Amino acid sequence: MTIQETSSGKIYNVEILPVEDIDFKSIDKKRYFFDWKAEKNYEIYKLKIINSNDILGIISLERIPEEWRIHIRLLTVSLENKGANKKFDNIAANLIAHAAKIAVAEYAELACVSLKPKSNIAQHYIDKYNMNITGMTLSLEVPEILNLIKTYDNE
Amino acid sequence: MNKKVNIEDIEFGVDSRYKSNSERDTDGAALMEARLQRIKNLPVEQVIRAKLLQLKLKMEAYISKPSYDNHHYFSEFLSAYIDTIYNKRSSFAKDIDITPVSLSQVINNHRAPKEEFILKLMIHSEKTYENVCEFHKKTWYQVYFHEKICDTMSTQDKWRPKIEKHVKFSESLKLETVDNSR
Numbered sequence: 001m002t003i004q005e006t007s008s009g010k011i012y013n014v015e016i017l018p019v020e021d022i023d024f025k026s027i028d029k030k031r032y033f034f035d036w037k038a039e040k041n042y043e044i045y046k047l048k049i050i051n052s053n054d055i056l057g058i059i060s061l062e063r064i065p066e067e068w069r070i071h072i073r074l075l076t077v078s079l080e081n082k083g084a085n086k087k088f089d090n091i092a093a094n095l096i097a098h099a100a101k102i103a104v105a106e107y108a109e110l111a112c113v114s115l116k117p118k119s120n121i122a123q124h125y126i127d128k129y130n131m132n133i134t135g136m137t138l139s140l141e142v143p144e145i146l147n148l149i150k151t152y153d154n155e
Numbered sequence: 156m157n158k159k160v161n162i163e164d165i166e167f168g169v170d171s172r173y174k175s176n177s178e179r180d181t182d183g184a185a186l187m188e189a190r191l192q193r194i195k196n197l198p199v200e201q202v203i204r205a206k207l208l209q210l211k212l213k214m215e216a217y218i219s220k221p222s223y224d225n226h227h228y229f230s231e232f233l234s235a236y237i238d239t240i241y242n243k244r245s246s247f248a249k250d251i252d253i254t255p256v257s258l259s260q261v262i263n264n265h266r267a268p269k270e271e272f273i274l275k276l277m278i279h280s281e282k283t284y285e286n287v288c289e290f291h292k293k294t295w296y297q298v299y300f301h302e303k304i305c306d307t308m309s310t311q312d313k314w315r316p317k318i319e320k321h322v323k324f325s326e327s328l329k330l331e332t333v334d335n336s337r
Contacts (some may be wrong), residue, residue, distance in 0.1 A: 067183050076168030085287040105212040109205035115171040137182050143201045150288050
């Protein structure tokens, strides 16, 4: 997986790893927007450039095996990667692709990644990731989930 | 849906947590109903793509850490690979120019795969995965040797006593102990 530096166009290889206890010291609300300690009971993953310790994005997930589904609870990029002047591009996309890989590894053709964003930002996710919409829930399923992985998981 | 949203509102992330279990269950039920309809209409080739990607992810997960559970991973992954894309295993055997008996022996762990078998499998997988996802050429080799290494390490009590008798040190080694504490 890679991210792109917006100022230079330079591509960096990234890795997505489980958040460890020691990480909670640095992932504060100021830079990462949410209270991540409150997510400790769920799977939390961090995205960082390989050989760097700086966390650029975080995602927390809930597995719902009876529905062959992985639900994205929280997703964020770090403060400097927010908005028009963001430092790197594709952080959120890689984190969603990571959730998609977990879903496909578990459930193959039944795999589903869901999220329920506020209605004013839902269209962004529908347009960018080709998500399905059911009520207020957005979902990625086969074939869109496979296409997303093919696009972002270029390892 | 309102399309006129500030990009800053979008890109910082999403709070998608359910407020309650009942909200989760209600949303899940509605989603499931819609998904089942879509799954019913899923073309066979998309099912195959999903299964092949799942197989690749499982192989990558397997080679990423030690595993000492006596499973025959190489042959399990091989059977899953063949059964995903062929109706008959003999058709795969024909495609890689080996006899169905040889293939069966590898799948059932009655014989180890020859190097040529793995090379053919590598080439076959390259073509298969072309339109599915990235697939490293070395993956089958890695699975095979990872299983070999894990198996060898976990069965030392079986092979070591016999093998050790045939290992001697005719030159006495006088190596100083390295002090790692400094």
